[in-house]
Amino acid sequence: MRNAVSLLMAGLIGLAASSAYADNLSFTLENQTPNMIVQFYATPADGGTRSELLNKKGLxxxxSRQLTIADGSDACVYKIRAVFENDSFYDVRDEVDFCENDTYTLAD
Structure with a gap:
């Protein structure tokens, strides 16, 4: 009986730990501007750690390029910022739900 309870508790703890983290969010970033994007950041809308998604590879x-947000959070909605080669930047005014959108396009 003790072994069965121990196994059940271990299983529940493992289930709770695995559900505490969301799956990685992947999406396609399309750059429809004339400028190269040199950095692309995503920050959970409710606060958290900002992630740099291009990893020193310009776009x-x-x-276009497939990017993955692997920040360990369970967030779907992010604030994003693109930094261009001429040091200008673009902050998205509206938050982006990457659970609902598998493509994000930056255009002039």
Whole structure:
């Protein structure tokens, strides 16, 4: 009986630990601007750690790339910022729900 209770408790603890983290969120970033994006950040809308998603790989205008948010949070909604090669930047005014959107396009 003790072993059965121990196994049940271990299973419940494992289940709770695995559900505490969301799956990684993947989406396609489309750069429809004439400028190269040199940094692309995502921050959970309710606060948390900002993640740099391009990892020092630029994204030229007219190109797209699959990116993954693997920040260990269970967030779906993010604030994002794109930094371009000329040091200008673009902050998204509205929050983006990456659980609902698998593509995000930056355009002029």
């Amino acid at each position: 030229y205008g007219g190109k």
